[in-house]
Amino acid sequence: MSLVVQPSLFGFSGEPGIADLGDAVERRPLSDGAWIDLRPGFVTAADALFDALVSDVPWHEERMRMYDSTVRVPRLLARYRQGEQLPHHVLDDARSALNAHYGGELGGEFTSAGLCLYRDGNDSVAWHGDRIARESASDTMVAILSLGAIRPFALRPKSGGPGLRLQIGHGDLLVMGGSCQRTWQHAIPKTTRCLGARISVQFRPDWGNRLGGPDRD
Template sequence: MSLVVQPSLFGTSGQPGLAGLGDAVERRELSDGAWIDLRPGFITAADDLFDALAGSVPWHEERMRMYDSTVRVPRLLARYRQGESLPHPVLGEARSALNAHYADEAGGPFVTAGLCLYRDGNDSVAWHGDRIARESPADTMVAILSLGAVRPFALRPKSGGPGLRLQIGHGDLLVMGGSCQRTWLHAIPKTARCLGARISVQFRPQWGNDLGGRTAEVPRA
């Protein structure tokens, strides 16, 4: 698989690791009890982590049912269920750090990981709230690590009104919490200005990834 990778401007090669959370995490309160947290530069030496995941993860293409037809999911996917080994030790360290930081928040702990590879600006994900919002009234959290090209991350309230369009960069962390999956939608829109590939790693609680033969949730965001 050949990918165009935007060179890092910040010298992030080396042994991948983590920066701290704590006071470096910025919370933005949204409407209807939703919130997002941002931690720029959570992954250090992000270039090498991107390269390792791009080359070692068993990426695959999936199809999904939409109305009366079956369509190609416009990104490559991989899933790691609870108890499965993650494809890089830094991802396990990141999940442990997130669980420690968010131990007092509703909706955790994070136990599964879904990975998405956006090969270029034509790969995308449509407006959605994650699956638990359709099955339970409970609040939950989704933590997203972004690696590679900067892509717009769009959010809008289901009730209408102004939304957000964030620029999530190489090594950045975004956490959606509170009622965000029930009361807001998010998307990665197509773009003609993308300069390379992007990988997102989504950590989630256990929400039905062991589905007894049913189709699992397609990793998103």
């Protein structure tokens, strides 16, 4: 697969690994009981992990029904259900660290992982929330590890009002919790300023075989 890759300005070279969470995690309360956590540089030597995942993950293209036609999903996908082997040991380490840090709030563990490959600025995902079920009123948590090029990650409250536009990439961690999936929406918009490809790794709790529906982030 031929991709344009934007290397980190900080030269994250060497063997990939993970950094501590703990006090390095910054929590930002949102409206309606939602919150996000940010941990820049959670994965060290993140560009090396990006390269490994591009090569080793069995990426595939999907199509979805939209109105009266079937359209191509504008990104490549891979899914790892509960109990399936993840494609790199650093992802196992990251999930273990997330479970140790968030286990009490989550009320369980992150078990499944969905991966999305955004090949360039034309790949995107529309506004949405990751729900256990469309009719569910339960809160849940989604942890997103962003590798490769920095892309805008947009959030907006469903009730209206100002949103956020974050710049994440090169091993940054974003966790959405509280009512975030019910009361806020998030998106990866198209951009003409993207300088390379991006991989998103989404860790979720067990939502059954649906994994919370199609991987979007």
